[in-house]
Amino acid sequence: MSICVANISKSYKNVKALQDISFNVKVGELFGIIGPDGAGKTTLFRILTTLLFADNGRATVSGWDVVSDYKNIRKSVGYMPGRFSLYQDLTVEENLQFFATIFGTTIEENYDLIKDIYVQIEPFKDRRAGKLSGGMKQKLALCCALIHKPKVLFLDEPTTGVDPVSRKEFWEMLKRLQQKNITILVSTPYMDEAALCDRIALIQDGKILEIDTPEAIVKHYPKPIYNVSANNMYKLINSLNAYQYIHSVYPFGEFVHYTDKRAEFNAVELKLYLESKNLSNIRIEKTVATIEDTFMELAK
Amino acid sequence: MSIHNVIQVEGLTKKFGDFTAVNAISFKVEKGEIFGFLGANGAGKTTAMKMLIGISIPSSGKATVAGFDVFTHAESIKKSIGYMSQKFALYDDLTVKENITFFGGIYGLSRKRIRQKSAVLIEELGLEKVANKLVGALPLGWKQKLSFSVSMIHDPKIVFLDEPTGGVDPITRRQFWEMIYKAANQGITVFVTTHYMDEAEYCDRVSIMVNGKIEALDTPKKLKEQFKVANMNDVFLKLARG
Numbered sequence: 450m451s452i453c454v455a456n457i458s459k460s461y462k463n464v465k466a467l468q469d470i471s472f473n474v475k476v477g478e479l480f481g482i483i484g485p486d487g488a489g490k491t492t493l494f495r496i497l498t499t500l501l502f503a504d505n506g507r508a509t510v511s512g513w514d515v516v517s518d519y520k521n522i523r524k525s526v527g528y529m530p531g532r533f534s535l536y537q538d539l540t541v542e543e544n545l546q547f548f549a550t551i552f553g554t555t556i557e558e559n560y561d562l563i564k565d566i567y568v569q570i571e572p573f574k575d576r577r578a579g580k581l582s583g584g585m586k587q588k589l590a591l592c593c594a595l596i597h598k599p600k601v602l603f604l605d606e607p608t609t610g611v612d613p614v615s616r617k618e619f620w621e622m623l624k625r626l627q628q629k630n631i632t633i634l635v636s637t638p639y640m641d642e643a644a645l646c647d648r649i650a651l652i653q654d655g656k657i658l659e660i661d662t663p664e665a666i667v668k669h670y671p672k673p674i675y676n677v678s679a680n681n682m683y684k685l686i687n688s689l690n691a692y693q694y695i696h697s698v699y700p701f702g703e704f705v706h707y708t709d710k711r712a713e714f715n716a717v718e719l720k721l722y723l724e725s726k727n728l729s730n731i732r733i734e735k736t737v738a739t740i741e742d743t744f745m746e747l748a749k
Numbered sequence: 750m751s752i753h754n755v756i757q758v759e760g761l762t763k764k765f766g767d768f769t770a771v772n773a774i775s776f777k778v779e780k781g782e783i784f785g786f787l788g789a790n791g792a793g794k795t796t797a798m799k800m801l802i803g804i805s806i807p808s809s810g811k812a813t814v815a816g817f818d819v820f821t822h823a824e825s826i827k828k829s830i831g832y833m834s835q836k837f838a839l840y841d842d843l844t845v846k847e848n849i850t851f852f853g854g855i856y857g858l859s860r861k862r863i864r865q866k867s868a869v870l871i872e873e874l875g876l877e878k879v880a881n882k883l884v885g886a887l888p889l890g891w892k893q894k895l896s897f898s899v900s901m902i903h904d905p906k907i908v909f910l911d912e913p914t915g916g917v918d919p920i921t922r923r924q925f926w927e928m929i930y931k932a933a934n935q936g937i938t939v940f941v942t943t944h945y946m947d948e949a950e951y952c953d954r955v956s957i958m959v960n961g962k963i964e965a966l967d968t969p970k971k972l973k974e975q976f977k978v979a980n981m982n983d984v985f986l987k988l989a990r991g
Contacts (some may be wrong), residue, residue: 610912683931702951
């Protein structure tokens with residue numbers, strides 16, 4: 450195992466940030482911690498990167514204990530915090546040089562690991578880090594986290610606030626790194642990114658809701674789920690919320706995802722009901738659950 | 750201009766030195782419309798939005814917001830619009846009630862009106878139990894919903910929302926959109942930016958900015974047809990990746 454987390458808990462005053470968290474990550478696995486702001490993701494990352502003590506429980510990274518062997522962990526992991534934490538006054542190249550030196554290595558020694566990413570920011574190597582665009586900062590931070598060839602990479606919300614194009618490119622980079630046998634623990638509030646991980650833990654309010662492969666998590670969704678659309682979205686949502694057999698209703702892009710309380714759902718009956726509410730162009734079709742549906746069902 | 754267009758923009762441009770951040774954009778937004786303003790990081794969305802809310806003077810072009818000219822009547826614009834963003838929302842070290850009173854005061858509402866608004870707003874959001882708690886102690890999703898309501902405390906014609914749901918949990922994110930629908934249904938125009946492409950589908954019309962220009966503008970349905978893809982995420986990827 451690359452990362453072992455056993456019964457970790459952490460509280461700040463009266464806020465329970467993490468409650469009895471346990472999971473294991475295999476060597477070379479891309480493992481996602483999926484949850485909204487305030488779920489406890491950053492607290493977990495800080496405990497695993499030896500920057501914070503847990504109140505209870507044990508954790509190891511590459512076989513080392515996060516408390517007693519913290520020095521070994523610091524040498525062998527890469528950490529990209531959620532907030533941009535490089536030196537804004539140093540240039541791109543100086544930042545990279547600095548991190549290489551700190552870890553007793555050189556840019557040349559591990560260049561092949563960062564090459565794919567670094568070539569994209571190399572044209573700006575003399576620019577100060579503070580003057581880079583969001584996407585470029587993110588790439589530089591990833592290079593700095595990789596320059597000492599870590600065994601485990603911790604990425605805390607690397608794509609938050611990043612547009613869909615840059616997000617897609619970032620995940621393509623992660624997939625390539627994974628092939629070099631680096632274990633990656635990554636957190637994100639974007640549920641669509643969960644599908645790109647080998648396994649994920651859904652987390653909310655400091656508790657793990659479920660751990661599995663993205664495919665299995667979607668299969669566990671307990672009910673048939675339907676796409677419903679009509680001429681007026683606002684009226685549709687209100688009408689569905691007032692329907693006597695509703696289990697859940699959530700807007701999903703151009704549709705509403707609807708689930709029914711009963712074992713036998715009657716589409717004709719629902720259509721008649723919606724028509725009685727003066728809605729038109731009504732469509733009701735069976736669809737498949739997404740990670741986000743599962744998350745909302747578990748978090749309800 | 751037509752009385753139905755609450756935002757009317759023609760050839761609006763902003764230059765910083767040699768760099769053209771916003772390059773001659775043109776569009777109209779109707780009353781009660783939910784208008785999605787999308788683009789990659791650095792495409793010029795924030796610069797364009799700053800011109801529309803009256804805090805940045807354009808280099809050239811024309812624009813009226815709520816009937817006022819952005820060049821000559823920026824102060825009148827500020828009074829007729831609401832604005833919220835993820836970065837600037839409410840004061841963490843004021844309570845829920847104090848924040849409402851503060852923003853009500855800023856917009857020149859009478860004390861009586863603030864009291865009425867405050868009671869309605871707290872009830873609608875179900876915040877009775879935390880009305881006297883510091884905003885900093887509330888979960889992000891609650892804060893964002895409160896912030897949205899506060900941005901409309903002076904009954905603006907238009908509300909500008911800059912990435913209002915970033916990092917918010919999926920259930921609250923949807924409750925937030927139900928509030929947007931409700932506002933639009935009451936005739937308030939909603940101008941919104943987001944990085945969630947499922948939210949782009951919730952908009953009546955969507956514009957996509959690439960390198961300072963608006964490269965696409967239509968209903969989500971027509972954009973998907975135009976680019977022959979299944980969802981807005983793919984529309985975005987096709988356009989912004991070139």
